[in-house]
Amino acid sequence: LSASEVLNLYDGYLGPVISKLSKGFASLPDEILSIIFGFAACDEQQGTRHAIWLSQVSRRFRRLTLGDRSLWSTQFLWYDSSENMIKTCIRRSGTNADLQIVVNATNMLPISAMDDFLDICAPTASRWSSLTLVCDWERNSSGYSFCVEDTVGAIGHQNLALPRLRELSLVQRHYNGTPDVLAWSPSLGFTGQDPWDAPNLQVVRCIEYIPSPTYPFPFVTQYTMSLTILPDDANDQIGNLLVFLSTMEGLTDMELELKIHDSADNKLWINRTFRCARLSSFKL
Numbered sequence: 001l002s003a004s005e006v007l008n009l010y011d012g013y014l015g016p017v018i019s020k021l022s023k024g025f026a027s028l029p030d031e032i033l034s035i036i037f038g039f040a041a042c043d044e045q046q047g048t049r050h051a052i053w054l055s056q057v058s059r060r061f062r063r064l065t066l067g068d069r070s071l072w073s074t075q076f077l078w079y080d081s082s083e084n085m086i087k088t089c090i091r092r093s094g095t096n097a098d099l100q101i102v103v104n105a106t107n108m109l110p111i112s113a114m115d116d117f118l119d120i121c122a123p124t125a126s127r128w129s130s131l132t133l134v135c136d137w138e139r140n141s142s143g144y145s146f147c148v149e150d151t152v153g154a155i156g157h158q159n160l161a162l163p164r165l166r167e168l169s170l171v172q173r174h175y176n177g178t179p180d181v182l183a184w185s186p187s188l189g190f191t192g193q194d195p196w197d198a199p200n201l202q203v204v205r206c207i208e209y210i211p212s213p214t215y216p217f218p219f220v221t222q223y224t225m226s227l228t229i230l231p232d233d234a235n236d237q238i239g240n241l242l243v244f245l246s247t248m249e250g251l252t253d254m255e256l257e258l259k260i261h262d263s264a265d266n267k268l269w270i271n272r273t274f275r276c277a278r279l280s281s282f283k284l
Helices: 003-022 030-040 049-055 059-066 083-092 113-127 148-156 234-245
Strands: 074-077 099-105 128-135 167-172 203-207 222-229 253-260 281-283
Touching: 030 049, 030 059, 049 059, 049 083, 074 083, 074 113, 083 113, 099 113, 099 148, 113 128, 113 148, 128 148, 148 167, 222 234
Parallel strands: 074 099, 099 128, 128 167, 167 203, 203 222, 222 253, 253 281
Antiparallel strands: none
């Protein structure tokens, strides 16, 4: 074949593809678009804003997004979340779909935001399947500091019934001093807080946070934790972890990721043991 004949054949194969690409999303069937929306709608940083934005692109996009309840099933509390946005997402999620609740309590979050968010979401508590609490140590402009205990306590005071809750994630972020200086704060405990009514809670995930042994999680079966071992706190960190694990009576699966800080002493002197009678899977 001559070069011109090869080019003609190439153009013949490429023509239909170029024709479809020139139409963009219009050439995709609804089933494919719905799959793409599912990946894009619940971004970790933007929350359900993506679902809202997609619903405003065109009549077709709006029909597809409003027809998929799962796109609205994650309720986010960020520093700029509005009451109208949260209520809109709850309404569009339907009346029976599982809900994922994500609270990002940064130093930019107004003091009253947590209570307002819980007041809006409390009527849907029976549908919560997962709850993620991301908290800072740094104080906000009003001098108030969000921490995991504060946030867990605020939810506990609501006396919510959480029959579908299966996963709880607790994340305590490091924002202390300068960016190159990390600090660790032990759990203040759950003393005096109302117990959680979450009979089906099975999985607890923690990042840079060790729950108090008084937390109401004795029958959790799976525990996952990622923790940075710091120079001046290593023994306290490991000691507190072992105390907490000793209260996890129903634990069967555990995964620990321990990251040694660059300046940490790699010699740990731990004079404590713990026993998990039902533990069958352990990954370090």
